[in-house]
């Protein structure tokens with residue numbers, strides 16, 4: 001179901017967990033002992049009595065410079081994603097105008113246009129002690145803005161991310177959270193709690209069971225309609241919703257992973273509620289590189305193409321401040337669509353999902 005993600009051996013490295021020779025984590029438990037939280041195997045949270053941030057993640061130096069502990073393994077090359085130019089930048093590579101700065105940019109030969117940066121928002125990354133401006137957006141007019149990145153030297157093109165800010169209003173966010181809290185959460189991995197609205201899936205055996213799936217919940221119907229009104233999501237037909245709750249007290253996070261690609265299709269669509277966070281993208285081929293995608297409260301992110309299939313995504317424990325609820329909608333893969341091997345199951349799933357009369361599975 002929704003909170004299951006594809007793991008491979010590299011996740012063990014990414015999880016960054018040290019075990020002693022006995023296989024026990026310092027002062028806590030053996031990885032093979034049953035635990036009362038939702039963690040299994042290498043997954044850990046504060047309920048297991050173990051916090052990655054306290055014991056295993058060494059303070060990350062700012063942008064990989066001046067390594068405090070001289071530990072090559074902990075060096076990070078952090079790039080900050082800008083959704084306006086779809087590129088990730090070393091934060092030091094561009095001059096960031098301070099909040100409220102008035103800049104004068106040439107617009108045409110004939111006129112000079114005053115632009116300002118008053119709509120900038122700042123997001124904190126506790127782990128690396130960086131305050132990120134969400135965009136380097138400058139306002140050209142009431143309807144037009146652009147970012148200040150114009151020379152792509154040194155930038156990384158991260159294909160497949162789209163962010164829609166303020167996808168829901170504050171009132172709608174309150175309605176969604178109240179509705180979500182009317183259903184019980186179940187403990188999941190790494191300190192998260194979850195609610196699933198989707199078929200029961202065995203990803204390894206590639207089998208699905210439709211019997212327990214009763215559809216997406218009624219409170220999500222207005223989101224579906226709003227998504228379909230957006231050009232990026234015109235043909236988006238979700239067959240699964242997974243609500244994840246992250247609390248800083250539990251050390252909740254999600255380790256680097258790729259989402260399943262057998263049942264789930266191209267676009268992963270997540271609505272970020274209650275607090276801002278950073279979605280981190282990494283490659284197995286470069287242990288140091290991290291692209292940080294800041295997600296504002298009430299914004300929607302669409303992850304597809306390279307960002308979906310080539311880059312792993314994660315949320316660091318340090319980037320959960322207070323409580324966060326993520327609603328992730330997923331669509332069918334080609335195999336389950338018209339002409340695909342499992343077209344029939346796909347049609348059945350769609351029919352159930354879009355009744356919007358669903359109850360969470362297994363709660």
Ligand SMILES: O=C(O)CCC(=O)C(=O)O
Pocket residue numbers: 002003004005242244254259270279313315326328
């Ligand atoms: O919490 C998020 O935004 C990401 C969740 C996620 O990656 C997943 O459920 O597979």
Ligand SMILES: [Fe+2]
Pocket residue numbers: 005257258259313
């Ligand atoms: Fe994921």
